[in-house]
Amino acid sequence: MAPKVSAEYMRERRGEILDAATKVFSQKGFHVATLDDISTEADVSKGSIYIHFESKEAMIDGLSQLWQTIDDEVFETAETMPRAIDGVAHVVKATIRRSQRADFKDSIRLGMFVWAEVLINPAVRKSQSKLGEEWARRFTALVQSARDQGGIGPAYSTDSVISFLGSLGGGYFLSRGVWDANPDLADAEKLVDSFIEGLSQG
Amino acid sequence: MAPKVSAEYMRERRGEILDAATKVFSQKGFHVATLDDISTEADVSKGSIYIHFESKEAMIDGLSQLWQTIDDEVFETAETMPRAIDGVAHVVKATIRRSQRADFKDSIRLGMFVWAEVLINPAVRKSQSKLGEEWARRFTALVQSARDQGGIGPAYSTDSVISFLGSLGGGYFLSRGVWDANPDLADAEKLVDSFIEGLSQG
Numbered sequence: 001m002a003p004k005v006s007a008e009y010m011r012e013r014r015g016e017i018l019d020a021a022t023k024v025f026s027q028k029g030f031h032v033a034t035l036d037d038i039s040t041e042a043d044v045s046k047g048s049i050y051i052h053f054e055s056k057e058a059m060i061d062g063l064s065q066l067w068q069t070i071d072d073e074v075f076e077t078a079e080t081m082p083r084a085i086d087g088v089a090h091v092v093k094a095t096i097r098r099s100q101r102a103d104f105k106d107s108i109r110l111g112m113f114v115w116a117e118v119l120i121n122p123a124v125r126k127s128q129s130k131l132g133e134e135w136a137r138r139f140t141a142l143v144q145s146a147r148d149q150g151g152i153g154p155a156y157s158t159d160s161v162i163s164f165l166g167s168l169g170g171g172y173f174l175s176r177g178v179w180d181a182n183p184d185l186a187d188a189e190k191l192v193d194s195f196i197e198g199l200s201q202g
Numbered sequence: 203m204a205p206k207v208s209a210e211y212m213r214e215r216r217g218e219i220l221d222a223a224t225k226v227f228s229q230k231g232f233h234v235a236t237l238d239d240i241s242t243e244a245d246v247s248k249g250s251i252y253i254h255f256e257s258k259e260a261m262i263d264g265l266s267q268l269w270q271t272i273d274d275e276v277f278e279t280a281e282t283m284p285r286a287i288d289g290v291a292h293v294v295k296a297t298i299r300r301s302q303r304a305d306f307k308d309s310i311r312l313g314m315f316v317w318a319e320v321l322i323n324p325a326v327r328k329s330q331s332k333l334g335e336e337w338a339r340r341f342t343a344l345v346q347s348a349r350d351q352g353g354i355g356p357a358y359s360t361d362s363v364i365s366f367l368g369s370l371g372g373g374y375f376l377s378r379g380v381w382d383a384n385p386d387l388a389d390a391e392k393l394v395d396s397f398i399e400g401l402s403q404g
Contacts, residue, residue: 029322031233109321115380116318119311120231132381156396160389163377164370167385171373175365178317179334183369187362191397194358194404198396 014052017042018066021059026109030056030117030124057123060114063107064127068134070098075138085151087142088165089196093189095169099176100185112177139166146199155202168192216254219244220268223261228311232258232319232326259325262316265309266329270336272300277340287353289344290367291398295391297371301378302387314379341368348401357404370394 020042024033035056039046053059074094078087098104117124143161146152152161172188175181222244226235237258241248255261276296280289300306319326345363348354354363374390377383 027322029233029318031231032322112318112321115376116231116314118380119314120229120234156393157386157389160386160393163374163383163385164390164393167373167377168366168370169373170376171369171371172365174317174372174376175369178320181365183365184359184362187359188366190404191358191362191366194400195393195397198400202392202396 010052013044013048014062017044017049017052018059018062021053021056022063022106022110025056025059025113026106030060030110030113055123057121057127060117060124061127063110064131067107068131071131071135071138075142078142079138083151084142084145084149085196085200088139088146088151089192091139091142092165092169092192092196096172096183096188096192097185099169099172100182105176108173108177111173136162136166150200151196152199153202156199161199212254215246215250216264219246219251219254220261220264223255223258224265224308224312227258227261227315228308232262232312232315257325259323259329262319262326263329265312266333269309270333273333273337273340277344280344281340285353286344286347286351287398287402290341290348290353291394293341293344294367294371294394294398298374298385298390298394299387301371301374302384307378310375310379313375338364338368352402353398354401355404358401363401 017038021033021038024037024041027033028037033056035046035049038059039049042049053062074091078090078094081087081090099108114124114128118128119125139162140158143152143158143165147158152158172181172183175183219240223235223240226239226243229235230239235258237248237251240261241251244251255264276293280292280296283289283292301310316326316330320330321327341364342360345354345360345367349360354360374383374385377385
């Protein structure tokens, strides 16, 4: 019994530290935040933190794995849709909806610091590239299927559609993260549908 | 004669310091970069820098004024177009094109750090809010005119169209800034046109 309880305990502590890290990073920024701040917020000793994470970068890596599971769920739903173009729309709408989730606000603010950190910190760049490449791989497959089914006309290249929709989703995250923009979600989804409908005629 | 030459000399030094700041910030990030780094890059003494800028924040404010003149030019062209919807398209396409300009790459990288800094630094937030509010004011007027002329149907609110197109533009900046994405500009413009054409039918 003992090792099982211990593993669960470890998993819980790890989760609590990542929650504390999200809160501290989102308030102070990746650079200003210290492991001391995070140990205070999580109410665990700095030594205990080191058992789970050797650095702030390792925490971003841990958070990226959680974000990956959210992406995975979105793609799993999208990939079961009979019309791949509906799957494409689902991914974009899920991104926009996620940008507005109240319980995800700290993560989105943190995301702004992480994107900046990608530019100067190889460890952060590595975890974010992994996340980005997995997203691109699955989204490309969906867009390609949508094209094969006639949901996207020949006028628009797969890469261009991915750039457009990826930028759109990232941009909603950006406006929420930096400016706390609060768009009408139903309207945003209608606009995505209108755009995606137009793709079949291109 | 003397004061005139001196004013021009001051303006040139100021411009050189801002160029150096852009380069240093874009390579090291806003937090890691120091005034020493910038004085080395600009090849002027730290004392000379203080004549022009009292802080890194004051440099971001100075750069924001330059970015404002670029926005102003884009809007001046857009606002002279007989069909306001063409003006809306012009602003979005100009944003996307600007995100890809080779001579603007350091500024775009710097922009990622500035967006993160907005969240924790009131002085940076102030200069960026001013820029953002002026952009929103002029873009809202264009979208409103396009609606009055029938270029945007009643199904889509002005705010939603602004959120969508603002996010799209910001997102192209983001993907260039963080990931150095390099989309096909002609295709991106075709997709913007397709989306905007759909708005009249909403």
